[in-house]
Amino acid sequence: MFxxxxxxxxxxxxxxxxxxxxLTLIAILTVVPIIAIVVHIxxxxxxxxxxxxxxxxxxxGMRAGGIFPAIVGTFYLTLGTAIFSIPISIxxxxxxxxxxxxxxxxxxxxxxxxxxxxxxxxxxxLFGLGLFVIFLQFGTSILAGCLTLxxxxxxxFISTAEEAMRSVPQSFRVxxxxxxxSQWQTIRRIVLPQAQPGILTGxxxxxxxxxxxxxxxxxxxxxxxxxxxPNSPFxxxxxxxxxxxxxxxxxxxxxxxxxxxxxxxxxxxxLGMNILATLVRSHARKQRQW
Amino acid sequence: xxxxxxWSEFVITRIIKLTGYSTIIFVVLxxxxxxNEGFPTFIEVPFASLISDRWYPIEGYYGILPLxxxxxxxxxxxxxxxxxxxxxxxxxxxxxxxxxxRDILKxxxxxxxxxxxxxxxFLGIIVLSPYLRVLLNLPTGLSAFTGxxxxxxMSLPTIVSIADDALDAVPRSYxxxxxxxxxxxxxxxxxVTVPAARSGILTAFMLGIxxxxxxxxxxxxxxxxxxxxxxxxxxxxYPVRTMTATIAAEMGEVATxxxxxHILFFIGIILFLFSLVINITASAVVFRQxxxxxxxxx
Amino acid sequence: MHKxxxxxxxxxxxxxxxxxxDININIPVNKITVMFGPSGGGKSSLLRVINRLNDLxxxxxxxxxxxxxxxxxxxxDILDPNLDVINxxxxxxxxxxxxxxxxxxxxxxxxxxxxxxxxxxKNTLEGTMEISLKQAALWDEVKDRLDEPAIALSGGQQQRxxxxxxxxxxxxxxxxxxxxxxLDPISTGFIETTLQELKKKYTIILVPxxxxxxxxxxxxAAFFLQGDLIEYGHGDELFVNPQDERTANYIEGRxx
Numbered sequence: 001m002f003x004x005x006x007x008x009x010x011x012x013x014x015x016x017x018x019x020x021x022x023l024t025l026i027a028i029l030t031v032v033p034i035i036a037i038v039v040h041i042x043x044x045x046x047x048x049x050x051x052x053x054x055x056x057x058x059x060x061g062m063r064a065g066g067i068f069p070a071i072v073g074t075f076y077l078t079l080g081t082a083i084f085s086i087p088i089s090i091x092x093x094x095x096x097x098x099x100x101x102x103x104x105x106x107x108x109x110x111x112x113x114x115x116x117x118x119x120x121x122x123x124x125x126l127f128g129l130g131l132f133v134i135f136l137q138f139g140t141s142i143l144a145g146c147l148t149l150x151x152x153x154x155x156x157f158i159s160t161a162e163e164a165m166r167s168v169p170q171s172f173r174v175x176x177x178x179x180x181x182s183q184w185q186t187i188r189r190i191v192l193p194q195a196q197p198g199i200l201t202g203x204x205x206x207x208x209x210x211x212x213x214x215x216x217x218x219x220x221x222x223x224x225x226x227x228x229x230p231n232s233p234f235x236x237x238x239x240x241x242x243x244x245x246x247x248x249x250x251x252x253x254x255x256x257x258x259x260x261x262x263x264x265x266x267x268x269x270x271l272g273m274n275i276l277a278t279l280v281r282s283h284a285r286k287q288r289q290w
Numbered sequence: 291x292x293x294x295x296x297w298s299e300f301v302i303t304r305i306i307k308l309t310g311y312s313t314i315i316f317v318v319l320x321x322x323x324x325x326n327e328g329f330p331t332f333i334e335v336p337f338a339s340l341i342s343d344r345w346y347p348i349e350g351y352y353g354i355l356p357l358x359x360x361x362x363x364x365x366x367x368x369x370x371x372x373x374x375x376x377x378x379x380x381x382x383x384x385x386x387x388x389x390x391x392r393d394i395l396k397x398x399x400x401x402x403x404x405x406x407x408x409x410x411x412f413l414g415i416i417v418l419s420p421y422l423r424v425l426l427n428l429p430t431g432l433s434a435f436t437g438x439x440x441x442x443x444m445s446l447p448t449i450v451s452i453a454d455d456a457l458d459a460v461p462r463s464y465x466x467x468x469x470x471x472x473x474x475x476x477x478x479x480x481x482v483t484v485p486a487a488r489s490g491i492l493t494a495f496m497l498g499i500x501x502x503x504x505x506x507x508x509x510x511x512x513x514x515x516x517x518x519x520x521x522x523x524x525x526x527x528y529p530v531r532t533m534t535a536t537i538a539a540e541m542g543e544v545a546t547x548x549x550x551x552h553i554l555f556f557i558g559i560i561l562f563l564f565s566l567v568i569n570i571t572a573s574a575v576v577f578r579q580x581x582x583x584x585x586x587x588x
Numbered sequence: 589m590h591k592x593x594x595x596x597x598x599x600x601x602x603x604x605x606x607x608x609x610d611i612n613i614n615i616p617v618n619k620i621t622v623m624f625g626p627s628g629g630g631k632s633s634l635l636r637v638i639n640r641l642n643d644l645x646x647x648x649x650x651x652x653x654x655x656x657x658x659x660x661x662x663x664x665d666i667l668d669p670n671l672d673v674i675n676x677x678x679x680x681x682x683x684x685x686x687x688x689x690x691x692x693x694x695x696x697x698x699x700x701x702x703x704x705x706x707x708x709x710k711n712t713l714e715g716t717m718e719i720s721l722k723q724a725a726l727w728d729e730v731k732d733r734l735d736e737p738a739i740a741l742s743g744g745q746q747q748r749x750x751x752x753x754x755x756x757x758x759x760x761x762x763x764x765x766x767x768x769x770x771l772d773p774i775s776t777g778f779i780e781t782t783l784q785e786l787k788k789k790y791t792i793i794l795v796p797x798x799x800x801x802x803x804x805x806x807x808x809a810a811f812f813l814q815g816d817l818i819e820y821g822h823g824d825e826l827f828v829n830p831q832d833e834r835t836a837n838y839i840e841g842r843x844x
Contacts, residue, residue, distance in 0.1 A: 115570075182299060
């Protein structure tokens with residue numbers, strides 16, 4: 001008979017204990033800094049937050065005053081991105097989910113979407129500069145920035161919207177058709193309304209990303225300092241992420257707490273949108289009719 | 291009988307189809323624009339100069355080698371940190387941690403993913419870089435290493451969440467079979483679960499790398515922006531310059547249509563192609579896995 | 589008079605499965621015709637041909653004639669590619685095996701078909717809804733909560749809702765594919781009784797979920813086996829004295 005050399009249960013359990021401990025430590029190593037970062041920014045930036053900070057204009061070469069124009073600029077950019085990107089995204093998502101058959105062209109569309117998602121943000125900035133700012137002569141403007149950001153956010157919107165629509169049970173569509181409704185009527189009356197919370201969540205998350213992006217607006221929309229708020233889409237604008245970049249790298253003697261304050265405001269915007277998306281998602285789960 | 295409803299529905303359907311195909315149009319548009327503005331580089335800059343190791347546009351030196359290497363160094367550094375840490379964290383979240391802990395960890399990692407690159411860059415300048423400078427006794431804390439650490443932090447959420455999904459998708463029955471044969475949980479994880487999820491995990495790695503290569507603001511703020519060649523391991527602790535930072539930093543100062551302008555677009559093409567290759571490979575891996583699963587299940 | 593005349597109907601799916609093989613059958617008006625047999629027989633496929641629902645599936649080959657005859661004795665071929673399918677589906681109502689209520693209120697579920705057809709008059713919609721719900725024996729149970737989501741109803745109620753939903757379009761033909769398979773005996777009985785009432789006004793084709801249900805409800809019965817129509821005759825004769833050996837074996841439970 002062979003003498004098989006099996007490891008003892010005891011030694012294997014010891015290995016497991018060590019292994020579990022190491023993984024736990026690594027996981028903690030990952031998570032603790034995250035919490036530390038957020039808390040740190042909160043603590044350091046809190047002192048800078050005041051009514052004047054949020055509603056005032058920068059003074060003394062950014063070293064004092066407020067960040068109001070940056071906040072407004074970010075708001076305009078986000079709004080513009082939503083306006084351009086949402087209709088196209090929902091259309092593409094409807095096409096992929098409801099109309100397209102799985103053929104070669106559909107594969108190509110999906111590859112195109114994956115690629116749009118992977119293009120580095122600075123390359124988008126380059127593209128936006130070349131096409132919108134220079135070729136179409138929009139100049140450094142909110143319009144150019146929004147158009148650039150919208151193409152960038154297309155993939156996120158499309159994939160979340162498509163998934164939301166696919167999760168609507170097929171049986172609804174079959175029943176609707178059997179009652180004499182056309183495909184578009186079925187989409188409009190049943191599929192889209194049922195997918196709406198999922199689509200909304202995706203929109204919030206996508207816009208959340210657009211809020212924090214600097215590179216795409218670097219050459220297309222962002223201005224260092226504007227004495228007044230932009231009053232047309234063809235004006236350049238200040239924006240929160242760009243403002244943070246500028247004051248932390250290009251303004252000597254910049255008070256640290258104002259830098260933290262700007263970072264905090266940006267972070268609050270993003271966390272706020274995150275929470276909003278989570279609320280929409282859990283509300284939708286309760287309301288679901290299937 | 292041609293009802294007006296039929297007509298409007300016809301138009302709407304056509305528009306929807308158009309938006310679907312618009313995605314292809316956008317990709318092609320971006321590529322051709324980059325190509326159009328970047329191609330003159332081949333004419334204007336002699337190839338030998340292009341691959342030289344001096345990037346000093348003001349005096350006509352357009353060697354992109356230091357930039358390529360800069361990006362490579364930072365990416366490799368970030369990946370070396372992010373992949374093991376990311377995988378271990380994903381395994382912890384998916385296989386080991388109790389439910390309540392998982393419900394804290396997953397959102398926490400997601401929050402990290404939401405932090406904008408400029409905020410991390412800012413923290414890099416204010417906190418990490420001075421700390422490293424003192425700790426490692428360097429002339430400046432802005433280095434490839436600093437960049438790598440922050441980029442690792444940025445790609446971590448991508449790697450963790452995709453790998454976690456992949457691990458989660460491994461059927462219960464695989465784990466149960468292994469345990470029934472007397473293996474410990476630990477052995478099961480490494481011998482059964484992780485290999486079963488390997489294509490998803492690989493995808494996670496690739497997408498994490500893709501994110502790292504394409505990152506701009508963080509690297510521009512903390513890597514020191516010195517286009518020098520990498521000389522030996524210790525150079526990791528000294529400034530470098532990535533392709534992305536180069537574009538971001540210099541684009542504002544170039545004259546439209548100049549050589550410098552064209553070569554920045556040229557670098558953009560390189561970045562575009564890198565991301566293209568990574569993303570298509572990643573999705574091909576996923577696609578092949580789906581086909582395999584379909585064959586098994588059919 | 590016949591409501592539906594099927595000649596040489598053959599249907600094959602793109603995976604090679606021949607679901608129906610040279611089917612010839614005439615469905616009389618105002619009667620309940622039952623199509624029964626073991627699963628895979630082609631009964632569901634046949635129903636889906638009649639309302640062209642198989643346009644949504646992978647059909648490789650379909651040939652033959654399926655003629656729908658209206659009250660003026662004019663016949664149109666359902667398989668005609670130029671046929672207005674949307675109109676067809678309004679004249680052929682279908683109730684599925686699992687009750688699928690649309691994610692709308694009870695009221696909106698019933699009026700859905702009419703609204704999609706373009707009916708906007710509130711009175712017409714309300715009136716039709718009430719009539720359909722009464723025909724489906726559901727009116728008394730839901731008349732006070734018409735605006736509640738339909739999903740809140742019980743299984744049996746949901747299935748009667750689906751029936752009412754089809755009735756609201758005043759179809760010429762009603763197809764029911766194992767409508768009571770998920771329901772308790774009381775709800776099942778309810779629906780079977782309702783069908784007996786409805787046949788006075790409508791023509792009904794029923795795929796039952798058991799031989800017993802077939803025997804209970806059939807005026808005419810057709811036995812399908814793996815895509816072939818084996819036997820077709822009057823209900824009270826076929827179940828007592830089947831002509832074909834296979835029919836007899838199935839009815840007596842020797843296979844299934």
